[in-house]
Amino acid sequence: MLKNVDRGFVWRLFPFFVGFVAISIQTVFVRLTLSIFQGNEIALCIVLGHWLLLTGVGSRIGAKLRCKNVLRLITFIGIVYVLLVAASSILCVFSKKLLGLPLSEILGVGPIFFISFVVLVIPSILNGIFFPLLVKAVDDAGIAFPVHKIYSYETFGSALGGVFIGLFFFSGLNSFEALFVVLGIFLFVFLALGRKGWLLKIMGVFIGVGLVFLFVFNRQIVNEVWKPQTVEKCVETRYSSVVVASYQGMRTLFSNSSPLWVFGNEEKREELVHFPLLYHPRPETVLVVGTGNYELAFEVLKHKSVNRVIIIQKDRVLQSELNSYSNFYGMDTKSTGKVKFMTGDPVRLLERFKTKVDVVILNIPLPTSAYLNSYYSLYFISRLKDVMKKGGILAFHLPGGERFLSREHVEYLKVIGNTAQKVFRHVYWIPGNTIHLLATDIVLDVNFDVVVSRLKQRKLDVKYIREYYLVDRLSPFKIQFLNDLLAECKVKKINTVEKPIGFYYETILWDKKTGGILKDLYKFLNKLNFKYVYLVFLTIPFILLTKNKKEKTIKFVIFSIGFISMSLVGLYVMIYQSYAGGIYLKIFLINLGFMLGAGLGARIIVREERLLRLGMGMAFVSVLLLSGVGILLIKFSVGYFMYDILIPVLTFFLGVNCGFLFPVLTGLLEKIGGKGVAKTSGVGYSLDVIGACIGIYVISAIFVPVFGLLNSIIFLVVYSIFVIGMGLFFTRIQA
Known part of the structure; x- marks a missing residue:
């Protein structure tokens, strides 16, 4: 030794x-x-x-x-x-x-x-x-x-x-x-x-x-x-893993294994660009939010009236790769000079955006997370309108279908349309495998003849968006069919940051496509009155706690501390991403705050019964206050800088509580059970992390998509009051 x-x-x-x-x-x-x-x-x-x-x-x-x-x-x-x-x-x-x-x-x-x-x-x-x-x-x-x-x-x-x-x-x-x-x-x-x-x-x-x-x-x-594809570039950015790979002459940029951009794909470029620009009488300034490069700018600049293309991309490294592999198609210095790239979080960049634009093309990935959902929310759409000229057009690109749309798919489209219509006076739908939603304050003439007339007038050199293609794509029958489906849908919900309905529907469609079970669970919970959720989650601990068996009570309180703390951390991260932009590597600040707090909390060694009871009571009050601050952050905007400060500080104090409570409760469990400090610490540690695991599963993956951020954090407040409060009451804590 x-x-x-x-x-x-x-x-x-x-x-x-x-x-x-x-x-x-x-x-x-x-x-x-x-x-x-x-x-x-x-x-x-x-x-x-x-x-x-x-x-x-x-x-x-x-x-x-x-x-x-x-x-x-x-x-x-x-x-x-x-x-x-x-x-x-x-x-x-x-x-x-x-x-x-x-x-x-x-x-x-x-x-x-x-x-x-x-x-x-x-x-x-x-x-x-x-x-x-x-x-x-x-x-x-x-x-x-x-x-x-x-x-x-x-x-x-x-x-x-x-x-x-x-x-x-x-x-x-x-x-x-x-x-x-x-x-x-x-x-x-x-x-x-x-x-x-x-x-x-x-x-x-x-x-x-x-x-x-x-x-x-x-x-x-x-x-x-990546075989049989040939990897030409592989780099990890702050936000994702980026791979540029080629196969049989086709080069594709992947972000987290998903194809983000196929270089030289004219059909995709024309689909993204020309519908909103052709519906605008004279576009001059175009803003692209999300994926864009010189190839996309080249397509936009085919409209001779356009003198400025601005592309906002959160990831500087990703934007560099998108540009470096772009085909410039003979663009001269004058043309490339009309293109401006801005890198940074779109939410924050729009706050400082001074230019007014005619057309906004939202080329953001679909709302597969609470964070991405914020780009389809009422808040973000309102920010986009603030930078648009009177009569400007905002274009969304959503998943569609030529022959069939499921009920959930129609409801998903209706929610996005409802949200856009809260900000703009009119919305127009263009059917197809990719459905385009155009939002504007002016009345658009969506007649096929008008679009073809502008196509010819502007002498656009296009390969796919041509008259023979538009005859079918802009068929009055197809447009009316889609509009009828949406009109028959009675969903009136709005997609907000607080209640991410877009995330809910996108998850259902993803799960339906891949044959999972989440869709059934989501739909069941969505129909369920939230009071029944409280009933289930509070009845079980009530039965356990009222048995007045100290050992089981302490074990359940340890489990609940892990559940509450990890749930709150997850909600803090979602609140930050939804209201202040992507958290990315700032997640390390949150981790640092929580772990430092937990380490300091564990150094508080309580020796007297009175101090132990007082400490437990203070921790109980602190959890309620931390939850309350979370509610205030959801309901009231405090500015980006304050989010940068408040979220790590909140997780620090949450860590102090967890660090203090875990060894105290584990020590108490060892005294009551008498099974030895090593065995008891293993049991306590497992209960703590399993509680954290359940918190991640239940709150982040289920409650937030179905019930929203506000209801989730209110649930945690009620759960904290009930479980920790009853734990203090029924456990006659002895040092």
């Missing part, structure tokens, strides 16, 4: 680096899985939920392990952990290929659930095993308050790990490179601090060499994943 003088230092570093590498691995796996699963928010909830759930399972397993030499066991598990995490990362990126699926194929909830479970099962379980083993080792070493100290050092490590992994990404490392660097650091620390032995050293050296090999050749791994 180590000398006594070294033990305190070693037992600080072990949990610190466990937390450091855990948050780094979690972040990398989130990025990898989102790049495989097209960045869907539901997929994010599944991945994070799996990580937390399986970590909880690992903690339970760790609580049951018995070993005379805990240090040797921890060292061995650490080395195996490095090996299996590296192997799981490779499995993750090859998962679709192993299942015989194209990399760009959109998966449903079932396959995402299965693939992410298989990828994360071993790393997550091993990650959970560390905590109870470290608590046991510290307790065996005679160090006081082992749960407080291990929990605090682990959360401090997580805070620093979040900062470092963010810096790695900022420096230009991709997910693989960042992961292998972190694993290398972790391996070195565990070999340096752990139990000495030739077998462990040999294992460590071989695994270390393997990490170096993977770091050097990670680009070749990417090339293998």
Whole structure:
């Protein structure tokens, strides 16, 4: 064993680096899985939920392990952990290929659930095993308050790990490179601090060499994943994984495995551009929000009256790749001089936008998340109108169908139309596989003859949007058929940030297309009166708490703390993204705030009964106040700068509460149950992270799309009052 003088230092570093590498691995796996699963928010909830759930399972397993030499066991598990995490990362990126699926194929909830479970099962379980083993080792070493100290050092490590992994990404490392660097650091620390032995050293050296090999050749791994396509460029931006790949002469730019732009695709360009511009009598300034490049600008500039094209793109690196691979089609300096690119969050850029435009083309991905839904919300559409001239046209491009539209599809279109009509006087629909929605304050003549007349008058050099094509596309029968479907639809809902109806319908359509089960659950809950949700969620804890069994009550309160805290963090992130723009790498500030708060909270060691009861009461009040501030942020705009400050501060105080409550409640559970500090800490830790897992699943993936942000946070307020309040009442807490 180590000398006594070294033990305190070693037992600080072990949990610190466990937390450091855990948050780094979690972040990398989130990025990898989102790049495989097209960045869907539901997929994010599944991945994070799996990580937390399986970590909880690992903690339970760790609580049951018995070993005379805990240090040797921890060292061995650490080395195996490095090996299996590296192997799981490779499995993750090859998962679709192993299942015989194209990399760009959109998966449903079932396959995402299965693939992410298989990828994360071993790393997550091993990650959970560390905590109870470290608590046991510290307790065996005679160090006081082992749960407080291990929990605090682990959360401090997580805070620093979040900062470092963010810096790695900022420096230009991709997910693989960042992961292998972190694993290398972790391996070195565990070999340096752990139990000495030739077998462990040999294992460590071989695994270390393997990490170096993977770091050097990670680009070749990417090339293998994308075959038979040839990867010309692969770069990870702050927001997504961008790949430019070519196959049989066709070059495509992918963002998170989804085809974002096909270079040289005239049909797509003409479809996006010419309908709104032909309906405008004389467009001069055109704004494109979202995906655009010189190819799209070239199409716009075919209208000779246009003298300015402005393209807003949130991702500077993505915009650079879109431009560098563009076909300029002989555009001269005068033409390219008419094109202006602005990079940054569209919500914030529009606040400072001075130019008035004639046509806005919204070329944003569909609302597959609460964040993307904000671009189709009443708030954002109102911001777009603020930068438009009188008589300007706003163009949406929505999924359609030539022969059939399901009831949910029609309701989805109706909601977007209702929202646009709250801002503009008139909306016009153009049917097809891509349905165009044109919103304006003036009456448009959508007659086929008018459009063809302008097409000829402007002498547009087009290949697809021509008279023979428009005869069918603008058929009065097709237009009337679509308008009749929408008129018969009685849905009057508006898509707002507070109630993301667009996200709700887009998820249903995605789930319907991929054969999942979410659509049925969403539709059932949507018809359900929200009071029944309260009834279900409050009846179960009421039955458990009123039994007045202290051990079960404390366990349920620990579970609820995890549930409430992770739900609030998820809601804070959604509030920020919806009202202040994309959070992107600022997520590390939120993680830093929460983990620092949790570490500091765990350092508050309560010794007296009165202080313990007072602390629990203060934590109870704090959760209510934090929820209340969340409600105020939803109902009242406070400015972008305040969101940048308030959200990390709120998560910091939330972390303080969690960090304080967890070791206190775990200690109380150990005194009541008498099962030993290591076993009890494993049980408590598993309940905490499983509660967090359920919070992610229920609130972020189900409640927000169906019931909205405001109802979700009000539910948490009521749940907090009921559960924590009853827990304080029924548990006669004794120090």
